[in-house]
Amino acid sequence: MNSTTRSQATFVTVVLLLILYAFPTNAQTVALQAGYVFDTESGAMLPDQIILIDDGRITAVGPQVVIPDHATVIDLKDSWVVPGxxxxxxxxxxxxxxxxxxxxxxxxxxxxxxxxxxxxxxxxxxxxxxxxxxxxxxxxxxxxxxxxxxxxxxxxxxxxxxxxxxxxxxxxxxxxxxxxxxxxxxxxxxxxxxxxxxxxxxxxxxxxxxxxxxxxxxxxxxxxxxxxxxxxxxxxxxxxxxxxxxxxxxxxxxxxxxxxxxxxxxxxxxxxxxxxxxxxxxxxxxxxxxxxxxxxxxxxxxxxxxxxxxxxxxxxxxxxxxxxxxxxxxxxxxxxxxxxxxxxxxxxxxxxxxxxxxxxxxxxxxMDIDQDRGTIETGKLADIVAVSANPLDDIEALRGAHFVMKEGRIFKQGGRFHWSAPTVIGE
Ligand SMILES: [Zn+2]
Structure with missing residues (x-):
């Protein structure tokens, strides 16, 4: 391989790696199977909802949403799901x-x-x-x-x-x-x-x-x-x-x-x-x-x-x-x-x-962020919390968040907080 071919090969490898590593995080699809979802407009808890999330945003909400094969499915069927x-x-x-x-x-x-x-x-x-x-x-x-x-x-x-x-x-x-x-x-x-x-x-x-x-x-x-x-x-x-x-x-x-x-x-x-x-x-x-x-x-x-x-x-x-x-x-x-x-x-x-x-x-x-946050609706960022009792019966139920998602990223699941520092690659 001459040096031009080698640098082209390196370039192709780098691009392929970028695609490989960028894809699972950026294009991840998550489906939340929710017992109830708070509908801000009507003030009701809607039963048996699926929330579909792609790339950090909600792409569909409803009882009949089809879950794609490649989606990660999260079971929140016993939970009341509210906006962050x-x-x-x-x-x-x-x-x-x-x-x-x-x-x-x-x-x-x-x-x-x-x-x-x-x-x-x-x-x-x-x-x-x-x-x-x-x-x-x-x-x-x-x-x-x-x-x-x-x-x-x-x-x-x-x-x-x-x-x-x-x-x-x-x-x-x-x-x-x-x-x-x-x-x-x-x-x-x-x-x-x-x-x-x-x-x-x-x-x-x-x-x-x-x-x-x-x-x-x-x-x-x-x-x-x-x-x-x-x-x-x-x-x-x-x-x-x-x-x-x-x-x-x-x-x-x-x-x-x-x-x-x-x-x-x-x-x-x-x-x-x-x-x-x-x-x-x-x-x-x-x-x-x-x-x-x-x-x-x-x-x-x-x-x-x-x-x-x-x-x-x-x-x-x-x-x-x-x-x-x-x-x-x-x-x-x-x-x-x-x-x-x-x-x-x-x-x-x-x-x-x-x-x-x-x-x-x-x-x-x-805060003028309602175009992105504050409700669970198609098009919004996925800021989502799940609790184990109905907060419309007793608002104190909000204390019990066992699932927390911010901008599509899960920070808490099953009551456990997940977080890891970004990986820093040195020379
Ligand atoms: Zn103050």
Whole structure:
């Protein structure tokens, strides 16, 4: 063989190997035989369904779907199958230690490096995926853009975790959410991005977007100086140039109204809103992400929050499940903790079918990923969870995910989590 022939032969071999190795993963067909599948539109559990998945996407759903010979068949006949769950307000890189921190998250910034927090974030992200959360919106408190690195590592397959939308640094007026100590003003940065004029706000938004923000979080009302409607509008306009929405942290009517009229996508917490403002949110399609802590974790404002949740549901304000789960609790994973927030929705009298919608399709709509996620339908990515009891009877059944698939890849089957690091081939 001369050298040209040899290099041609090598080329052909490489191409053949690529085809061989690329095919089984990319063109894999999986058929899920499901006892019941949640139909988001009707709110019913449809019996005896087959879900066909090709190359990570759902290609057919129904009782009469023909399973191709080459498909891998997975038996979920004893299970209730629902779309992958979504937490629209969480913090993978913030794990407060109640015994150490007196419940105050200053200490995380004070005592922990971004790299340490990222490692903890990896564990939290895996716990979320194991629990059945296939997508999350991570709203800051991530040190110096640690969330961007976690998101990248998940996307590249280095670590397992949900699909992430990340906010980067939280933008706020001077002080952020801290009460600063005059001689140590730097302690709140880079956790918060202080911006006090419209120009500074625009610059802060641009920097966040430069570093990869999918959403920008604005703290509207945690100081004695709230952002004005004009200032919030500056953020909305600047972010919109890059197609990025604004999420606004606001507790009371006046700052919430300013944020709604300025064009934000969601209000976080929004504990003390009147019916009038909840109605305005409905009219403007602004999502309520109430982060309503269950009574056992935060009894003080519990009644107010449950009352607001009940009123918002009655009015028809769009609601997405979002927790703010960020405290360490011995014996509980981040996934366990996240499920605890379902109690607040149950206490507000919201039926399981709508809690499930808030945890799937509603959150997907808020995040503008509903074209790909949030329901089990032909054409969508296969983000799929199976549990052993009917969550429409008792939403608590969602805790028991024994099967978790994200984008067609199985991460948990038979109650066991599967994951292996990508193979790295050295010289
Ligand atoms: Zn939060």
């Amino acid at each position: 769950l979504i937490d629209a307000h969480t913090h993978m890189l913030l794990t407060r230690q109640p015994a150490r921190d007196y419940g105050n998250y200053y200490f995380t910034t004070l005592l922990e490096t971004t790299s340490y927090r990222s490692v903890v974030g990896v564990a939290n992200a895996q716990a979320m995926l194991e629990a059945g959360f296939t997508a999350i919106r991570d709203l800051g408190n991530t040190g110096n853009y640690g969330d961007m690195d976690l998101k990248r590592a998940i996307d590249e397959g280095w670590v397992p975790g949900p699909m992430m939308q990340a906010a980067g640094r939280i933008i706020a007026p001077y002080g952020g959410q801290f009460t600063l100590q005059a001689e140590r003003r730097d302690l709140a940065e880079p956790e918060y991005f202080f911006a006090d004029t419209e120009e500074q706000i625009r610059m802060a938004v641009r920097e966040n977007i430069h570093f990869g923000a999918d959403v920008v979080k604005l703290v509207v009302d945690d100081q004695r100086y709230d952002y004005t409607q004009a200032e919030i509008r500056a953020a909305v306009e600047e972010a919109a140039k890059a197609g990025v929405p604004i999420s606004a942290h606001a507790y009371t009517d006046k700052p919430a109204t300013d944020a709604i009229l300025a064009g934000v996508a969601s209000l976080e917490h929004a504990t003390y809103l009147s019916d009038h403002v909840l109605q305005l949110m409905k009219e403007r399609n602004v999502y309520l992400v109430g982060t309503d802590f269950p009574q056992k974790y935060s009894p003080s404002s519990y009644d107010a929050r449950i009352d607001r949740l009940r009123r918002a549901y009655a009015i028809g304000t769009p609601i997405a499940f979002g927790t703010d789960a960020s405290h360490y609790r011995e014996g509980f994973t981040r996934g366990d903790l996240t499920f605890d927030f379902m109690h607040s929705f149950v206490d507000a009298g919201i039926p399981p079918v709508d809690i499930l919608r808030m945890m799937t399709v509603n959150a997907a709509r808020l």
